[in-house]
Amino acid sequence: MTIADLFSKGQKKIRPEDSDVHEYAQIPRPLRVQIAHILRDLFGHKVIYDLNGCLEAFGEIEQLLCREYGLCILPTDLTTTPDVRVIDFLLHEEDEKKVLDVVEVSFRLLTRRRSSPEWQSRIPQEKFDRAVNELNAHFREYGIGYQYENGEIVRVDSQFIHAEVVKPALALLGTEEYAEANAEFLKALEHYRKGETKECLTECLKAFETTMKAICTKRKWAFKSKDTAKELIDVCLTNGLTPPLIHSHIRGVRATLARGIPTIHNRHPGHGQEVQLVDVPPHYASYLLHLTAATIQFFVESEKALK
Template sequence: MLKIKEVFKVFSKRNKIEKPIEISVEVRNRVIMLLIDLSNNDREYGWGRNNFNVEVFFDEILRVFMMRLGKFDLIDRNDGIVNGVGTFLLNCEGEMFLDFIEDSFKSNEFRKVWIDKKNEFIENINYIFSIEGIKFELTKYKEYWREEGRGKVLESTTYPKIICKEDIFINSELIEPAIELLMDDRFKNANNEFLEGLEHYKHKRYKESIASCCCALESVMKIISSINKWQYSDNATGLPLIKNIIEKSQSPNWYEGIISPTLTLRNKLGPHGKGTNEIIPTKVQAQLQINLVASQLIFLIEEYII
């Protein structure tokens, strides 16, 4: 059964589309070829009965689009599911094709694809977009597992999203390494908070972006303390946390100055900074916070864990 809320959690619903998004037929063909290739690889290597079936996959995609668009059908059934949905995808609006890419990862059939193949699919799409000068790219795919009995159970998944390179510097030399480090299962909450901060920034919610990024930093400091068995108060915030880390690790006192700018920005411009007058952070201030937190996350994780 379709999860109606998930049907509308896609690129076109998150973004205000002011002008048509151009995705050429050649680019669309290549993405579809990559999906068909996933199905062919499964059969070639004989990975069991639960192979990725592109026909079942396209049938799922069709039902999602029918629900999203409020139409009982979108294709000529005489063409078959694969050709029919393929024709629809080659002719739909650019933003709808980007929706389709995000939908792919949420389909039940696509779950059968091995995680390394999912990530290879993402890398291939991003490469195609880059050589064609398309300003969008896919974020990372991540699964979080927990121990249960003698095995592991999938707890949650961070699905890839289509983002605009002009909206956020997600692929920069600073931001991307920070996100890579946060993909470690131990930093699940911090990862979600940092990505939330980036999402707030994208939608010009700069106050919320500043606060969420600071939350990610505080979460990482708590995780570092837990891993190193350094006791801390559950309700401790940024300054007490870094002071505690410095004391327990016998680090130089000036390490506090590495972290304090982020806390100052949050206190002055975030939810704690209103006072009697409304404070409206600027885009540049939010960018500063994101860059600061990214560099601080890398420093803290590499200094105290790796």
Template sequence: MPTISQQTRNQLFLLLRELPLSDEPWAEGHYWESLRSSVLHSLGAIELPIDRSYSGTREQVLVYAHSCSDTELLDLLEIALSCSGSWELQRVFDEFAYCINDVFATRGVGYRLTPQDRDQSPQIVVVEETVSYETAIEPALQALASEQFAAADQEFRTALQHYRNSRFPDCITWCGNAMESVLVVIAQSRGWKIPGKGKMGILFKSVISELGIPPAYQKPFDGVATLRGQLSSAHGGGVKPRVVSQRDARYMLAITAATIALVIDSNSR
């Protein structure tokens, strides 16, 4: 996964430290207490792993932000955005998210924050190739923003989270879940019979046929169904340990995202 340099960490730290939250001390204090509590829950800890001489809640969170691992820092930034609270502060946190993405981009760090989506706060995802993010991942997230695809949206975001944390079998599993949810929602909304229960390849073939998508699109998707069956964590590995590479998960993410965007776009025409 992409590493975060000390210079990048310093810039992200300063963005967090300088958040213009409120002129009311009690409101700012509430935010930092909420953030600290959420971080503790994510760590499964009673206290933050820092020197106990730091007594103020804001001070504790900032010391932790300066000393935690890269993965923990990314989690902290996501939590910081999810604790935004009242709508009055939305502009502040929109600017915060924009500045985080600007730091990632200008420093050449392979992460991006996804856009705000309904009740979903922005999520940090791995961007190893800007082109694949802009032409596949981002369009898929935009397509899934519709309320009817809320479950699929959550499943795809979970796949992205697993990829960021190097849980590649789980990434493949949740990619498959998201794709299947999209297909089922479209079929049900159109009143089509859902064929081949438990067989995503058959369901996909039926849906693209009904939507008038050329059959040639079936072949790339066959690989997705095969990967899901052979490499995902949804099935037992048997005697031989299952080895799932980052390359496998990256391919699954890209092809799933592109297919989701294609199918939803075709359904809306």
């Protein structure tokens, strides 16, 4: 039998990262219970679905985990059935990485089983996708830095754009002069984790504008307190925030910035306005978060490079 590449094994090869906005050490019990509900919805309850393979599926999950952990049976009540033992292990295991193993192995097994017509009928692609989206939404809700993607659990900080854009932006905003912008960007991240995407857009724009105001204040560049992103971008570039060598490029980027973050926000107006808000899908908010982080990082580093 092929040795399984479990999440917990892979993490032993990864050097711990610096501090982050996500939690990697603790998986709270409410989240574990929600994951258990997701697995029950997918694989079924033995009373209802025994004939359709509920016990067989959970038995295979248990067997794979035990083989990799060097166990004969999961360390739970031996008198219970495989589904109860797997769920009990999920709820009570102290090693958080092994809890994630249960999630990863379960979704991988389901992906493999869905190759059969019986399981395709029982769990259509739409239902499977909803389960994955629900799982990842709960991870974000609790600030847990993991996602299930392409058949495996991955650390969010192992994703290139998070490691190279979001974390550096937070580090740059960690100083006193950018404290307000930092608080606003952290609020945007918190709204995103909770699925409050419209509020996320609002805080992204505020963080972007506040960062530019902080730069202008530090450099004593004249601006009006009510200036919007477009006016603030003009002030920064006019005062030489970037080297003349790339001004022609920045002039083109300026249009993108002026129409990017602000326009996305303006087309989804905030509270207090008459236009009704529309739903903002998570991937849209994710794009805005990373666009904001990249722009903030670029502007702050450019200011630091000025003499």
